Amino acid sequence: MAKGVIIVGAGPVGLMLAGELALGGAEVAVYDRLPAPSGESRGVGFTRRAAEVFDQRGLLARFGDVEWAQGHFGGVRIDFSKLDDNHFSVRGVPQFRTEEILETWLGELGVTVHRNHEVTGFRETGDGVVVTFEGPDGPGEEEAAYLVGCDGARSVVRKTAGIDFPGWDATRGMYMADLVGAGVRQRPIGEQVPGGMVMAFNLENGVDRIVIHDEKLRPHEDKSQLTFEVVADAWQRMTGESLHHAEVRWISAFTDTTRQASQYRKGRVFLAGDATHIHMPAGAQGMSVGVQDAVNLGWKLAAAVRGHAPEGLLDTFESERHPVGEQLMRNTRAQTRLYLTGDEMEPLRAVMRELVESPAVARHLAGQVSGLDVRYDMGASGHPLLGLRFSPDRxxxxxxxxxxxxxxxxxxxxxxxxxxxxxxxxxxxxxxxxxxxxxxxxxxxxxxxxxxxxxxxxxxxxxxxxxxxxxxxxxxxxxxxxxxxxxxxxx
CATH class of the missing domain: 3.40.30.120 (Glutaredoxin)
Incomplete structure (x- = not known):
C-alpha cells in the first residue's frame, strides 16, 4: 500500500515536516542517505519566528534554557528592546541538537526515519510517485501519494524533477571552525579587521565557533583539502591571536552562492528548505525559513492525503513561500555586501547605523531577519491582523x-x-x-x-x-x- 508522503532528507526541515504530517493524520516516512546523523552543525540557532513555530508544537521547552540573542543587519546592530514585538532570536543551539529533539518527537508520533537509504530518483504515476533508492539490502522502491525533497542544495529530487535553480555564483569564501580551549575573545556579531571580518562566540560547553572572511580567500567547493592549520593561520594573520593550540571539533568552508528554486511544486513533488534556497549564512535565517516552509506545507499536504483539501490549497504553498524565499535572497545578499565589503563600505555602514535608530526602519529590518513580518494573502481585507501570525504569547x-x-x-x-x-x-x-x-x-x-x-x-x-x-x-x-x-x- 502506498504511503501518504515520502520525505527525502532528515535535516531539521525534513524532520519538522514529517511531524507536521503525522499530526495532520497522514502516513509519512523519511529517507536519508547517511547511516546516522552527521553531528555537524552549520546552523547554531534559529530566528524568533522559528522559535514561535517550535513553541506552537510544544517543542521549544525541550531545548531547555536558551540564550536570546540581540540582532543585527549585516553587522549593524538593531536595538530590539525599542520595538513593540519581540524579535530576539535563539543563539547557541547547534543544529544536531535541533535534529535530536525533532527525531525524538517523531519517534513519539510513530514516524520512521529510514537511515542509510539514498534516494536515486523517482517516477510519477497517475495517482502517486514511485521513489527509487539504494538501501542496506540493495536497491528498492516505494510508492507514495506525494514526494517532498528536503535534501539540500544538491537536491536529487529537484534535479530529477527538472526544476531550475537559478541565482548568483560564489564571489567570496569563508572558513568556519568549532574549537575547544581556544580562549578566543568573543565577537558575537562579527568584527571588521584589516583584510576582512572575523566572528567568535561560545557555542556550548566551552566550545567556541569562529568564522573568518579573508578578502584574499577565493571561493571553492572542495573542502577535502582544508586543514585547521590553514584556518588558524588565517585567524592569526587577521587578528594577531594564535589558535593553533586549540582542539578542533569541526572545520568547514562555505561561500556566498545564492540560488532559489524556480518552483516549489511540480505535480506531486514538492521542495522545501535548502532544496529551494541557499545563501550566505546570516542570522540563522536559512534553517529557520526552511522550518517555516515545513510548517506551511505540512497541514496542507496532510489535508490532501486525507481527502479534504479544498481546490487550490496545495498551490498556496508556492504562492506563499516563494516570495519569502525571494526576500531571503535579497536580504542575505544585502547583508553580505554590508558585512563583508572592506573599508569602502564604511560610509554606508555609518548611514545604516543612523537609520536603525528610527523605530520604523529598525522594525522593518528586524522583521525581515526574525521572520515576524511575513503576511499571507487570505483572500479578504479590512483588518490589520489578516495574514499575519498571531502572537503565540497572547x-x-x-x-x-x-x-x-x-x-x-x-x-x-x-x-x-x-x-x-x-x-x-x-x-x-x-x-x-x-x-x-x-x-x-x-x-x-x-x-x-x-x-x-x-x-x-x-x-x-x-x-x-x-x-x-x-x-x-x-x-x-x-x-x-x-x-x-x-x-x-x-x-
Missing amino acids: ELKLADGGRVRVAELLHAARGVLVTTGESPEAARLAAGWSDRVDVVTGQWVPGDHAADADPEALLLRPDGHVAWVSPDGGELRGALERWFGAASGQA
Whole structure:
C-alpha cells in the first residue's frame, strides 16, 4: 500500500515536516542517505519566528534554557528592546541538537526515519510517485501519494524533477571552525579587521565557533583539502591571536552562492528548505525559513492525503513561500555586501547605523531577519491582523478561570477559532468543521497593547496565521471553506 508522503532528507526541515504530517493524520516516512546523523552543525540557532513555530508544537521547552540573542543587519546592530514585538532570536543551539529533539518527537508520533537509504530518483504515476533508492539490502522502491525533497542544495529530487535553480555564483569564501580551549575573545556579531571580518562566540560547553572572511580567500567547493592549520593561520594573520593550540571539533568552508528554486511544486513533488534556497549564512535565517516552509506545507499536504483539501490549497504553498524565499535572497545578499565589503563600505555602514535608530526602519529590518513580518494573502481585507501570525504569547482566560497561551492552542496542528462571546454565531458555524477546527471561548488577558485592538473572534490556520477576524475581517464561512474544505457531510 502506498504511503501518504515520502520525505527525502532528515535535516531539521525534513524532520519538522514529517511531524507536521503525522499530526495532520497522514502516513509519512523519511529517507536519508547517511547511516546516522552527521553531528555537524552549520546552523547554531534559529530566528524568533522559528522559535514561535517550535513553541506552537510544544517543542521549544525541550531545548531547555536558551540564550536570546540581540540582532543585527549585516553587522549593524538593531536595538530590539525599542520595538513593540519581540524579535530576539535563539543563539547557541547547534543544529544536531535541533535534529535530536525533532527525531525524538517523531519517534513519539510513530514516524520512521529510514537511515542509510539514498534516494536515486523517482517516477510519477497517475495517482502517486514511485521513489527509487539504494538501501542496506540493495536497491528498492516505494510508492507514495506525494514526494517532498528536503535534501539540500544538491537536491536529487529537484534535479530529477527538472526544476531550475537559478541565482548568483560564489564571489567570496569563508572558513568556519568549532574549537575547544581556544580562549578566543568573543565577537558575537562579527568584527571588521584589516583584510576582512572575523566572528567568535561560545557555542556550548566551552566550545567556541569562529568564522573568518579573508578578502584574499577565493571561493571553492572542495573542502577535502582544508586543514585547521590553514584556518588558524588565517585567524592569526587577521587578528594577531594564535589558535593553533586549540582542539578542533569541526572545520568547514562555505561561500556566498545564492540560488532559489524556480518552483516549489511540480505535480506531486514538492521542495522545501535548502532544496529551494541557499545563501550566505546570516542570522540563522536559512534553517529557520526552511522550518517555516515545513510548517506551511505540512497541514496542507496532510489535508490532501486525507481527502479534504479544498481546490487550490496545495498551490498556496508556492504562492506563499516563494516570495519569502525571494526576500531571503535579497536580504542575505544585502547583508553580505554590508558585512563583508572592506573599508569602502564604511560610509554606508555609518548611514545604516543612523537609520536603525528610527523605530520604523529598525522594525522593518528586524522583521525581515526574525521572520515576524511575513503576511499571507487570505483572500479578504479590512483588518490589520489578516495574514499575519498571531502572537503565540497572547493569553486567554477561560470560563473555568484557567489561562491558556495561543501557542498551546496550536499544539495539535489544527485550525483554531477563538471567540470571546461577542460572536456566538461564529462558534455555531464552525461546528461543521469540528473534525479540523477547534473552538475555544475565553477573554483576552490584558497586555501591553490597546484593549480595543483585541479581536472579538479570529480563525487561526494550523501554522498560526490569521485567516479571519471579527469584526472587519471577511466572511467566516468563506475562510473555513478556503482553508479547511467543505463542512462535514457537505463534501
